[in-house]
Amino acid sequence: MGLDWSVLDWGEIGLASWDTLRMMGWSLFFTILFGLPLGVLLFLTSRRQLLQHTWFNRVLSFVANVLRSVPFLILLVVMIPLTAWLVGTSLGVEGAIPPLVVGATPFFARLVENALREVDRGVIEAVQSLGASRWQIVWKVLLPEARPGLLAAVTVTAITLVSYTAMSGVIGGGGLGDLAIRYGYQRFQTEVMIVTVLILIVLVQLLQMLGDWLVARVSKK
Numbered sequence: 001m002g003l004d005w006s007v008l009d010w011g012e013i014g015l016a017s018w019d020t021l022r023m024m025g026w027s028l029f030f031t032i033l034f035g036l037p038l039g040v041l042l043f044l045t046s047r048r049q050l051l052q053h054t055w056f057n058r059v060l061s062f063v064a065n066v067l068r069s070v071p072f073l074i075l076l077v078v079m080i081p082l083t084a085w086l087v088g089t090s091l092g093v094e095g096a097i098p099p100l101v102v103g104a105t106p107f108f109a110r111l112v113e114n115a116l117r118e119v120d121r122g123v124i125e126a127v128q129s130l131g132a133s134r135w136q137i138v139w140k141v142l143l144p145e146a147r148p149g150l151l152a153a154v155t156v157t158a159i160t161l162v163s164y165t166a167m168s169g170v171i172g173g174g175g176l177g178d179l180a181i182r183y184g185y186q187r188f189q190t191e192v193m194i195v196t197v198l199i200l201i202v203l204v205q206l207l208q209m210l211g212d213w214l215v216a217r218v219s220k221k
Helices: 010-044 054-069 072-078 080-087 092-117 121-129 134-145 147-171 175-185 190-219
Strands: none
Touching (some): 010 092, 010 175, 054 092, 092 147, 121 134, 147 175
């Protein structure tokens, strides 16, 4: 039996694509907002760094590792009561954003930590010898020197969030994932499944290309 492309509702597909972009965009914003300071703190409190604090770093690392180890589908379900309390619903775009942020923040924080570790320690020590404060070292040296790695981290996180948004469709999170499950899986409309997968592939490719371009542009400066 062949495919019947006439069953496609392009208006609904367009709306689902927009919902996916909204989910990815807002969750990426909050992930960076929370994950960047967390990653910086993980780096600064580690051994031989500016704010070395072994026990605090271990506790912070443990929390980040626990959140990273929970499969996202399970996190979606576990967070339903908290999500409903925070945003008033556990469904749709709004209901998907809190678990997306919780799932992606520790992942992004670890990428930030790794990017900061790539900064030449000699540069930090040179600035320290000139009497720079810790705050100045972080904002004037660490973050600017780590910009290519940080942009790469944002790119990887954005792509990860795209896959997370698709999974959120399992609990009615909206977007392309929800469309694929409701029509492609539950109603056996293979055409819808194919189109949603192709749109997600294109979105990931565009994000990767944009991220690579930004990294290359920053690296040349």
